[in-house]
Amino acid sequence: MAKVKTRTPLSIETIHQTAFLVIHQDGLEKFSMRTLAARLGVDPMAIYHHIPNKEALMQGLYNIIFGELFSPTQPLPTQWQARIRELAYRFRALALKYHQLFPSLIASKYLAYNQVKAIEALLSTLLDAGLEPTSAVQVSDSVLAMVTGFAILEINELRNNALPKNTAEFESESEFKHTKELLEPLTSNTFKNSFETGLQLIMTGIEAKLVTK
């Protein structure tokens, strides 16, 4: 007679799944091997049977996140400009969806397998567009840098602190002369607008590169 109290055995999938849950609900600060184990209803050390250490667990999460870039339901456009835009916007969407995890993901020293796949997709597209291999690598780095930078800018809502709420106080103690004309655009402009502008700057630059070739 089989035991009734047989719990579903701990699997790497449930570990990942529960980790996403804990991080999303309680934030990355509250997330630890011990809080994760508690949520799993398991001894902290049980997790180590499926994963060598916390760093490996995090890398697994990062890889799952980037796997979503290639959801088969939505194929990438064929035109190279549209492909690059689509990849960039998918990256941004992931950054916002997993905003708790993204800053640490970005700071990570390693690339997950699905991140490499994303870079390959970028490189392929740029080669198809007609760039030389060396140019393609450099432009790919540039696109990657920009979307990465925008991710943390947007997640941390930086630049919202770039100018103070109290304009008068600021003007008195700063040599910055453009506060008045910039206060309105700085507060009203969204990061999505900036992201779009940044993408356009790069696309214009690429097209100029293709013409002068």
Next chain:
Amino acid sequence: MAKVKTRTPLSIETIHQTAFLVIHQDGLEKFSMRTLAARLGVDPMAIYHHIPNKEALMQGLYNIIFGELFSPTQPLPTQWQARIRELAYRFRALALKYHQLFPSLIASKYLAYNQVKAIEALLSTLLDAGLEPTSAVQVSDSVLAMVTGFAILEINELRNNALPKNTAEFESESEFKHTKELLEPLTSNTFKNSFETGLQLIMTGIEAKLVTK
């Protein structure tokens, strides 16, 4: 008669200075309030008399780092293109100099005062170039995003893992068709080259924006 054993009293400056030393020598992982106190020859709690918590200490370090952007010995160029390039390259130089600290600096939710000053310098320059305020903000965000992204790319030497050392193995298990023509540029191209290319892409884009205005 004054005591002989009077040590130089702990100051915020020596705390910062020693923190930079410890982090540079032993890495950010080894850095803690306790290891810092040990290096200062002081009880861990002595530090808390000069600083509210570790987060504030880190913010202080970040602010000092960005203070170096405005070293009075080297004034910024007057021409707007040269100014932006100079600011970008100074940012990159700081990222490489303080590579141990930069990933956590970038992931930080707050902007240090001198970071705000740097953004102001960028914005001023773009207004001087002739951009509308709204455009200036969006382009400033783009430049900031790109240099920020390149900082972590270069520090973590990412993209070096983008393609495997073993080409044969890779080709067999991947749909990626461009390995051969990209292997050479991917290994030989430096991030400095990519940084320069990224900057050119943006500058070209800005100039196109100014013409069509």
Next chain:
DNA sequence: ACCTGAACACCGTTCAAGT
């Protein structure tokens, strides 16, 4: 094969006390 429990070597920080 999978999980547990005690233990180790750490953290940041509070709080009461010393000079």
Next chain:
DNA sequence: ACCTGAACACCGTTCAAGT
């Protein structure tokens, strides 16, 4: 005003043991 020391509530991880 400045520093100390014990203590609290945590970490990630090793190691020996249990089923």
